[in-house]
Amino acid sequence: MQLADSGMQCADIADELNNRKQSLHTLALLDTLEYLKKGGRISKTVALAGSLLSIKPVVTVREGEVAILGKARGSKQGNNFLIEQVKSFGIDFTKPVFLGYTGLSDVMLKKYINDSKDIWEGHADILKTGTIGGAIGTHVGPGAIAVAFFADI
Template identity: 30%
Template sequence: MSTSTPGTSAGTGPVVVVTDSTASLPEQAVVEHGVVVVPLQVVIGAQVLDEGAEGATPDRVAQALREYTPVSTSRPSPAVMLEAYERAHAEGASAVVSVHLSGEMSGTFESAQLAAREAPLPVTCVDTRQVGIGTGYAALAAARVAAAGGTAEEAARAARDRAAATASLFYVDTLEYLRRGGRIGAAAALLGGALAVKPLLRIEDGRVASLERVRTSARALARLEELAVEAAGEEQVDVYVAHLANPERAGALADHLRERLADNLGGRELWCGELGAVLGAHVGPGMIAVCVAPLHP
């Protein structure tokens, strides 16, 4: 889903891509593609922190969750989004494509829409219906089209198409954190199941949905591997393995996928890293996710 707000007439400068911190893009990719990242906030106890290395980090969130310290998250305000658009305009941008996590999971897309109405340049807002790096890969697709001279609408279309083709699969040790944050969606039916069952989940039309139930965490990770290979099929893909406080298992899964998907990766790096603080607050320690994103043509 996307919306376009006319703003003032477009200039001749570049199309700039804006996204939010939940997109989980490595800093190198942000710099290389000129993507602007607007942070969400994490509230830990009485502290309100921007998501990022200087504020709310995954380690800090994981520790707070283990200690039962209240943790919540909040979207960037429309005023903060507007600042990003105004800055892009001041630096010579002709238009902005603002690419964000699912509107079903956060009010960030709504903030972008509200800010776009006041922006001094045209802003096209894209609801990727994804979370995490699924949003990030969509933003990169838009940035590549913009860098090649594409219009804002072409860049937005690239983001939407890539997000729709992306598979986001994950395993959680417990559904408790998703339940607390109200993000459990269609997977709520699993709450009444046996405590020993380990749920495999996916993002489906912008919401968390149940995929499978297995008996052990080892079996869950083995299934994640198989499902990722199935999702890749014969296509050229980018792959990201994310975790929260579970580096050893995530690293092992990444190693297996690098080997099994070598042809699909075509020499591109398989990213493996810790989930951001905002998403981590909703899934809890132990989570492992795999995102498989077919390359945009």
């Protein structure tokens, strides 16, 4: 919308978006491994072990594929790991930032925003948040939180 509002032509907008897509990052903290198991992305054994150890994976999308950035034990460490990963990329606050969640409750997302307020304070007056749709939500299950942003290059 911003590019179109600035008067850019369609072809120029397409070129600009293609140039920017390399700096677009989407990271997510999953609350459960159950849905990855149901979708055949991990084995029953891995899901059971991860559940017993309260493993919370942090994933991203690389070259169109879901990749695990790391794993943490428990929600607090998972939250901290996601915060570290977002900080490691740096955020270009002149471009859109979106935070999303799956499920019926945004409690986990609100906790993440509060825990990571040093990232946002002074940089973003308003954080755009919302639910993540069913197509992705089906694969990750309820309680997942995601951050989509352009890296500060």
